[in-house]
Amino acid sequence: MRNIKLVLRYDGSDFKGWQSQPGVRTVQETLQKVLAEFSGQTLRLHASGRTDSGVHAVGQVAHFHSTLKMPADALVRAMNSRLPDDVAVVSAEDVPESFDANRDAVRKAYRYVIHDGATRNPLLRHYCCRHHQRLDAAAMKEAAQVLLGTHDFRSFETEWPNRKSSVRTITHLGLSRFGDYLWLDVEADGFLYNMVRAIAGTLINVGRGYWPTGEVGRIVQAQDRTRAGPTAPAQGLFLMRVSYQEASHEVDG
Amino acid sequence: MRNIKLVLRYDGSDFKGWQSQPGVRTVQETLQKVLAEFSGQTLRLHASGRTDSGVHAVGQVAHFHSTLKMPADALVRAMNSRLPDDVAVVSAEDVPESFDANRDAVRKAYRYVIHDGATRNPLLRHYCCRHHQRLDAAAMKEAAQVLLGTHDFRSFETEWPNRKSSVRTITHLGLSRFGDYLWLDVEADGFLYNMVRAIAGTLINVGRGYWPTGEVGRIVQAQDRTRAGPTAPAQGLFLMRVSYQEASHEVDG
Numbered sequence: 001m002r003n004i005k006l007v008l009r010y011d012g013s014d015f016k017g018w019q020s021q022p023g024v025r026t027v028q029e030t031l032q033k034v035l036a037e038f039s040g041q042t043l044r045l046h047a048s049g050r051t052d053s054g055v056h057a058v059g060q061v062a063h064f065h066s067t068l069k070m071p072a073d074a075l076v077r078a079m080n081s082r083l084p085d086d087v088a089v090v091s092a093e094d095v096p097e098s099f100d101a102n103r104d105a106v107r108k109a110y111r112y113v114i115h116d117g118a119t120r121n122p123l124l125r126h127y128c129c130r131h132h133q134r135l136d137a138a139a140m141k142e143a144a145q146v147l148l149g150t151h152d153f154r155s156f157e158t159e160w161p162n163r164k165s166s167v168r169t170i171t172h173l174g175l176s177r178f179g180d181y182l183w184l185d186v187e188a189d190g191f192l193y194n195m196v197r198a199i200a201g202t203l204i205n206v207g208r209g210y211w212p213t214g215e216v217g218r219i220v221q222a223q224d225r226t227r228a229g230p231t232a233p234a235q236g237l238f239l240m241r242v243s244y245q246e247a248s249h250e251v252d253g
Numbered sequence: 254m255r256n257i258k259l260v261l262r263y264d265g266s267d268f269k270g271w272q273s274q275p276g277v278r279t280v281q282e283t284l285q286k287v288l289a290e291f292s293g294q295t296l297r298l299h300a301s302g303r304t305d306s307g308v309h310a311v312g313q314v315a316h317f318h319s320t321l322k323m324p325a326d327a328l329v330r331a332m333n334s335r336l337p338d339d340v341a342v343v344s345a346e347d348v349p350e351s352f353d354a355n356r357d358a359v360r361k362a363y364r365y366v367i368h369d370g371a372t373r374n375p376l377l378r379h380y381c382c383r384h385h386q387r388l389d390a391a392a393m394k395e396a397a398q399v400l401l402g403t404h405d406f407r408s409f410e411t412e413w414p415n416r417k418s419s420v421r422t423i424t425h426l427g428l429s430r431f432g433d434y435l436w437l438d439v440e441a442d443g444f445l446y447n448m449v450r451a452i453a454g455t456l457i458n459v460g461r462g463y464w465p466t467g468e469v470g471r472i473v474q475a476q477d478r479t480r481a482g483p484t485a486p487a488q489g490l491f492l493m494r495v496s497y498q499e500a501s502h503e504v505d506g
Contacts, residue, residue: 011375056376076372086375119329122264122339123309127376 001065004072005095006031006045008060010087013126013235017053018060027051027087031062034082039068048101048108048242049191054234056127058111059090059241063101099244107171107243109187112200113236117180128181129200129236135207137182141175143206143213144184146220147199148173155219155228156199157192166192166223175203182207185240194231201229254318257325258348259284259298261313263340266379266488270306271313280304280340284315287335292321301354301361301495302444307487309380311364312343312494316354352497360424360496362440365453366489370433381434382453382489388460390435394428396459396466397437399473400452401426408472408481409452410445419445419476428456435460438493447484454482 008031016024020032028045035043047062070078072092079089113128115121116135121128147170154166172187184203186196202219205211211229219227261284269277273285281298288296300315323331325345332342366381368374369388374381400406400423407419425440437456439449455472458464464482472480 009372009375011378058376080372085373085378088372088375090372119262119333119341119343120338122262122341123311123380125264125338 001067001097003063003065003095003097003099004068004075004092005061005063005099005101006092007090008057008062008087009090010057010060011126012051012054012056014086015053017055018047018050027057027060030084030087031079034079035064035066037082038078039066041066041068046101048105049239051239052194052234052237055237055239056235057239060239061101061105061242061244063095063099065097101242104244105190105242106245107187107189108191109172109185109240109243110191110196111238111240112184112186112196112232113238114182114184114200114204114232115180116182121180126235129233131204131208133208135182135204136209137175137177137207139209139213140182140184140203140207143211143216144173144175144199144203146217151220152223153192153195153220154223155225156195156202157225158194158198158231160192160225162192168192168195196237197231197234198225198228200232200236203229204232205229254320254350256316256318256348256350256352257321257328257345258314258316258352258354259345260343261310261315261340262343263310263313264379265304265307265309267339268306270308271300271303280310280313283337283340284332287332288317288319290335291331292319294319294321299354301358302492304492305447305487305490308490308492309488310492313492314354314358314495314497316348316352318350354495357497358443358495359498360440360442361444362425362438362493362496363444363449364491364493365437365439365449365485366491367435367437367453367457367485368433369435374433379488382486384457384461386461388435388457389462390428390430390460392462392466393435393437393456393460396464396469397426397428397452397456399470404473405476406445406448406473407476408478409448409455410478411447411451411484413445413478415445421445421448449490450484450487451478451481453485453489456482457485458482 018027020029043064045062045064075092076089115128116131150169152167154160170188174185176183268280271280273282296317298315298317328345329342368381369384403422405420407413423441427438429436
């Protein structure tokens with residue numbers, strides 16, 4: 001039995017998220033349907049993690065087991081020629097049968113994009129969250145530093161109590177301004193449900209002067225979701241890459 | 254009577270171009286409908302030029318005459334709050350009654366975006382033209398130089414004979430690679446119908462090795478549309494800015 005790892009890119013705008021659900025269009029279902037069409041097999045894809053409705057992926061990773069004979073690079077071409085234009089396979093490779101895209105992920109990186117220019121930009125409306133006032137990026141960057149490292153992040157978790165732990169380690173947190181756009185980059189060993197969007201909503205409250213920079217540390221300490229900012233909209237969020245022990249699956253943006 | 258100049262930005266994907274036509278969604282009709290809604294007047298917008306179905310604008314310019322009392326900046330906010338999210342007013346200003354967005358334009362700048370990476374990018378599918386092989390950007394840039402200056406561009410004009418002249422002056426022509434993306438930037442005193450897309454199609458033929466760089470000069474000389482390359486797809490084209498004698502209406506991307 002082969003185990004094949006796929007790197008996937010998709011525009012989340014017209015998908016109801018990753019996970020198959022009856023009666024709606026999802027990324028998983030769309031990919032599995034194409035795999036079934038040309039393999040004649042019912043194959044189940046396992047992603048590094050679900051993405052929500054409207055969330056984009058530059059480098060999602062998934063694996064599936066099959067008895068397909070096709071070489072990995074031919075598989076990429078075959079899938080891309082059949083997939084709709086809002087999802088693509090960036091690469092495919094054979095991996096050990098034990099490889100699991102979710103369990104074996106050692107780091108994930110997300111980017112959250114905020115637009116705070118004077119006028120909304122029709123060309124990027126599906127790919128950023130719009131804020132109507134200029135945000136103080138320096139204050140947001142300063143406030144974010146307290147999130148680096150290992151903490152219990154339940155203040156930034158939508159579904160708590162969960163069945164496991166809310167402790168995660170953020171290994172990188174960057175905030176950069178490019179003209180009217182802010183990029184919040186977060187890399188961690190794992191993410192809680194809506195964690196990046198709750199961090200974004202919290203930092204926006206700092207950037208608009210509603211909270212002092214020190215508030216973020218108090219929110220972490222409080223371990224209480226109601227203390228943090230709102231969950232920022234899905235369309236600003238991009239799953240950038242998923243890294244594994246053996247190699248980092250870097251993909252260019 | 255006031256004369257108001259608007260700078261407009263739109264995503265052309267879901268519009269059948271600029272110009273009002275019965276039964277289809279156009280940029281002109283969408284804007285005029287909103288102006289009518291809050292002014293109670295039937296106002297006619299005049300653009301610097303039509304854009305085709307699928308073509309985007311970062312800085313289109315249009316003017317309209319009216320007896321509206323609203324200050325220009327309030328007009329921007331009022332229009333943006335009513336417009337659908339794929340079109341926005343970037344700015345509005347009162348101009349002399351004689352100003353004409355089309356007739357008075359002294360330069361226009363277009364950008365054509367080509368993607369030649371190994372895999373199509375779902376996130377930018379509406380904003381570039383995809384080419385399946387790596388293109389030779391240096392050859393394209395070299396070949397393009399012959400287009401600079403004043404020439405009869407009828408070889409790059411879809412509807413010839415037109416009623417006027419096919420002579421235009423290209424004042425800037427740049428070709429830059431950013432990773433898997435090529436940007437073809439063309440600025441001229443005016444453009445013929447489909448001129449940038451015909452230039453893009455011609456340079457792609459050079460970039461893929463089908464034509465030598467010298468072919469572009471022979472095509473200009475031939476004054477024959479059948480000699481040039483195909484009209485490249487609309488979704489790669491952006492009207493970047495329109496400049497007037499009194500001021501250049503630069504808008505940030």
